[in-house]
Amino acid sequence: MAPASKAWAVVAGVGPGTGAAVARKFGLEYPVALLARSPENYEPLVKEINDTGGKAIGISTDVADANSVTSAFRKIESEFGSHGCAAAIFNASGRFFRKSVLELTEKEFTAGYEVSAKGAFLFTQAALPHLLKVAEESSTPHPPTLIYTGATASVKSNALMSSFSTGKYAMRALAQSVAREFAPKGVHVAHAIIDGVIDIPRTKEWLKDQPPEAKISAAGIADAYWNLHTQPKTTFTNEIDIRPMLEKW
Amino acid sequence: MAPASKAWAVVAGVGPGTGAAVARKFGLEYPVALLARSPENYEPLVKEINDTGGKAIGISTDVADANSVTSAFRKIESEFGSHGCAAAIFNASGRFFRKSVLELTEKEFTAGYEVSAKGAFLFTQAALPHLLKVAEESSTPHPPTLIYTGATASVKSNALMSSFSTGKYAMRALAQSVAREFAPKGVHVAHAIIDGVIDIPRTKEWLKDQPPEAKISAAGIADAYWNLHTQPKTTFTNEIDIRPMLEKW
Amino acid sequence: MAPASKAWAVVAGVGPGTGAAVARKFGLEYPVALLARSPENYEPLVKEINDTGGKAIGISTDVADANSVTSAFRKIESEFGSHGCAAAIFNASGRFFRKSVLELTEKEFTAGYEVSAKGAFLFTQAALPHLLKVAEESSTPHPPTLIYTGATASVKSNALMSSFSTGKYAMRALAQSVAREFAPKGVHVAHAIIDGVIDIPRTKEWLKDQPPEAKISAAGIADAYWNLHTQPKTTFTNEIDIRPMLEKW
């Protein structure tokens, strides 16, 4: 069954975990554009969504590059039309360096910020006009929604984690500023603190001696994001945390 | 249509706002017990739920009184059976004093704590065995859930607000401690920071010059609580904030 | 040498740790009143301060009892005169129960609040008029100061800690509310998060395999409090954390 809505959704940072689950979920209702650096990351999913009655496109995008982001949104508009954006989810993370602050190269240190904050900024700038269009035309049943995927490191900055946490703290600052600026214009902005290991193929060997409730299900995150999206203008949640039942915090 | 579930739900602090909306929402799925000091606060709602195919009882309860709370839960069990508690929502608030710390009597100062924290503690102690029963028997599709209704004053303590904020800060501490203790046993504990004016008859004259999006809808809160309740064990949210789109924060 | 100042200081919660160190430090400048439940806790220190040229009195006080607190301040005034209070430090803690929320009696649960929050409130009410007197008369070189001793549990509420943390969260709410109300009137209010084990006789056996830098020195806390006290009106610190160099946080 084709998506009911003409307004589309966009997910940046599609891999085997949260991004894919979110794309599947929002793809049930909206044409959905999947952005990732490497086509391998979205191709099977684009096919899956299209094969099961949805409407998806994948666009190879470097979220830290302004031209790449601009061109991705131009592509989305040319494919899906100028119906505006119902939901934009920023889920990208850069390379991860667990190193002493003394051992990080400048490039490694800034890698967290490049994707998590500068990338989030470029994505935000590109998505907002389309989100505002939906807000102004009230063309979807739910307020247009912009969600950022944060982490434990968005609120706690441990030793050896400065590259990652500086990017995530900065992303949270961006999310709060954008939320405050655009809520009065009808755009719902939310930041999610994902606290724990997500259950994906890459983490299969982690926490092996523990029951499944020691890891977060990506589908559960997608459901939580969908629930954020369906909140009315009178009831915006701007921050949630998400962790599996066995997580220590 | 009668509720599908035998496990029941309980809402403490049922008035015309959040409590009533939550009772209506959870009453679609569960037999629901409504606790409030004054029967006027729950009687019409009990009738409404029973008239529309649900199953509700009201119990006059002083949440700050241990005997009253114990006896309320005994009554619930005798009415609804020992099927356990699927959801317990603590939504009570004591009298509110906006006064200089120099002008508060001891009784006024402690009034916030009496209901928000001691009341929450007594409710928690009474509800937990019933929540654990559902967790152990996995007798509901969703993990049993314990939700506390907080406020802006749960995280910010302004001048003249000490009676209210000390109670709300303490309730948040309780919620976090209980969440950490009982999540590994399968009970989902969440704390909601309700930030703004709820749209109820009593606040009709407030923010009158503003559009409806300046107030929180109680039904929106109830939906958010339901969404918390339906989260699986792999995806627990322990804290959310909720505010209307026009709220300054 | 007798204290230079006629305005006095008062410390509630004097035991062998922080309270004693704070009394010694502030006793170098001010006549100092030491409040504790049991005279054993202040008697040697009162003697020590008086023997070394200071001026100290001890008053057996139950901070959770309004009459006891009122009478203590009346005693201070009769002994030290109506010169006002230069510094009031609330350092009392009630009995500590490390127990499941299911096992706490109501009395045990409320024990944390009784001292940490209600006691802090009663102390605040009693001290404020004397602090305001010093503020209005600018009778001391430093703005009058009210300091609350918090703990890790003031901002993190772990499993089994609800009695303690609910009291400490509530005290922090009180401190913030009082700070916001009375800073414009010239009273400096600060809250200290003491994060770690204090090095006192009772904790001698703790962390025994670690170097001294694994524990907090009470004298270090007293110095930090004194530094807070000497801040001018243009530079108030309202919250600090304090931990030993080897503390994990």
Added chain:
Amino acid sequence: MAPASKAWAVVAGVGPGTGAAVARKFGLEYPVALLARSPENYEPLVKEINDTGGKAIGISTDVADANSVTSAFRKIESEFGSHGCAAAIFNASGRFFRKSVLELTEKEFTAGYEVSAKGAFLFTQAALPHLLKVAEESSTPHPPTLIYTGATASVKSNALMSSFSTGKYAMRALAQSVAREFAPKGVHVAHAIIDGVIDIPRTKEWLKDQPPEAKISAAGIADAYWNLHTQPKTTFTNEIDIRPMLEKW
């Protein structure tokens, strides 16, 4: 009188406010190196400190440029010797853009991060070996100290402030990570949240209708930083806030 210590201090971001006051304060005890982009910012102060018996050098430095920072520290060592760094204060802020997230250029958005976070990182990397030298040799009476100057925007991110706040949030993340990594090695790392308008020539016209207690005194900040520096290993403060008595918060 020449500074007693051979170990030196370094202040990055010396202008007419906090930086200058901190340099003056630490210059009473240590030879002090002043870093700023423009020599105008440090030249009068270098002269003043040298004329009054201290020992100061100024180095034109772009903290966001790795080579510039490296060369500055080489210069310091060649001038002051390899005695290590007793205190390093990072006080630099980039250009400030108060703009909608939609109107910021990429360069404007990243400007906050470039100085506040990347600059802080480069400064941290350059200073740490010298701080560790002092820690290892215990060559100063106080543990070597690394202080970062934050702002209200380090913990609250308002509308139109994303360029500034993303940089400041990221700096706070860096400070926390470095604190956790290097405290066990004896380096005291602290982050200061400066909340309010600092009283400097540039802000002379601001808050003109208010008494002096509406602004923060730079000298007060310098005293607070000195107090942080003099804390022993048993009593590290990792975060303080500072605001004038009339600030709303």
